[in-house]
Structures are given as structure tokens and as C-alpha cells.
Amino acid sequence: MKFDRKNGDEMEYFNQIPTDEIISQIKEAPIQFSEKRLDAIPGMHFEDYLNELMDKHHCTTGQLIIRTCLSKPFVYQVLRGERVPGRDVILRMSLAIKATLDETQRMLTLAEKGVLYPKVRRDAAILCCIEAKRSLEYTNLFLENHGEKKLL
Numbered sequence: 001m002k003f004d005r006k007n008g009d010e011m012e013y014f015n016q017i018p019t020d021e022i023i024s025q026i027k028e029a030p031i032q033f034s035e036k037r038l039d040a041i042p043g044m045h046f047e048d049y050l051n052e053l054m055d056k057h058h059c060t061t062g063q064l065i066i067r068t069c070l071s072k073p074f075v076y077q078v079l080r081g082e083r084v085p086g087r088d089v090i091l092r093m094s095l096a097i098k099a100t101l102d103e104t105q106r107m108l109t110l111a112e113k114g115v116l117y118p119k120v121r122r123d124a125a126i127l128c129c130i131e132a133k134r135s136l137e138y139t140n141l142f143l144e145n146h147g148e149k150k151l152l
Contacts, residue, residue: 046110047081050093053107059097067096067136069152087113088151091126095136095151104130122148 026033054064065075070089077083085093090111094104105115116123116130125146129139140150 044110045081046084046107047079049107049110051079053097053099053103057097057099064093064096068092084111087111091116092136092151094130095134095139098133099130101127101130121146126151 025037054060059067061075061079064070065072068075068089070092074083074085078085087108090107090113091104093099094107099107101116108115116127118124118127122143125143125148126139129142134142136151140152143150
């Protein structure tokens with residue numbers, strides 16, 4: 001196990017290393033990892049990640065409000081970190097900005113809302129729509145046609 005990097009490089013190291021490698025390091029030597037690496041893992045808040053994804057996917061706040069059918073004050077509160085949205089609202093935002101599956105799962109994780117699980121019928125339907133790059137409107141129709149609760 002390699003713990004020889006200097007602290008200044010730690011954050012950059014964690015941004016570049018694959019998640020399974022970090023898990024492997026933890027499994028191999030959990031105490032060493034916690035003593036030498038845990039504090040170097042960069043923290044991120046849901047609102048920071050959402051703002052980052054909006055920039056990456058070229059989605060303005062106005063577009064997010066329109067595409068999600070959420071109120072303007074609510075969206076601004078979320079973007080400022082004053083409120084954490086529920087799971088379905090996060091999924092609506094994800095579909096609205098056309099986030100990837102990995103990005104969606106990370107949003108759910110950061111908000112502590114539980115990732116999409118493919119053995120749950122509704123989650124599997126949503127996973128299909130995210131992977132197929134479908135819109136929120138399409139996803140709601142798809143869910144309804146399959147007897148599942150819509151996101152709106």
C-alpha cells in the first residue's frame with residue numbers, strides 16, 4: 001500500500017484515483033488509511049456539485065427552473081445550500097440537466113438520499129431513462145405507462 005505522497009498532492013491524488021482503488025486501500029489497511037489519508041479526501045456539498053454539473057452541461061438556473069417545474073425561490077435556496085431537495089426532486093434536476101448515471105448517483109449520495117437501485121422496479125425504469133438521455137417529461141410518461149409513480 002502506498003502512503004508516500006506528500007500532503008500538498010493528496011487532494012489532486014484523490015481526484016485522479018479510481019474509487020475502487022480507494023476502497024481497495026481501505027480494505028487492505030483501514031487504520032493506516034484513516035490515519036494518513038482520510039483528512040485529505042476533499043469534501044463536497046450537494047449544492048457545489050449541482051452548480052458544477054449545471055456548468056458542465058450548460059444549464060442555466062432559469063433552464064433548471066423551467067425544466068423541473070420547481071419554484072424559483074426553492075431552486076435558488078437549493079443552489080445556495082439553504083435546502084436539500086428530496087430524492088425525486090434530485091432525479092428531476094438530474095434529468096433536466098442531462099446528467100450521466102454516475103453524476104446522478106453522486107448527486108443522490110451527496111444529498112444522502114440513496115442511490116438508484118436496479119432491483120427496484122421504479123428505480124430501474126428511471127435508470128433506463130437516464131441512460132437513454134430521456135427528458136423529464138418522457139420519464140414521467142414512461143413511469144406512468146409502467147404503473148410507477150411519476151417524478152412530478
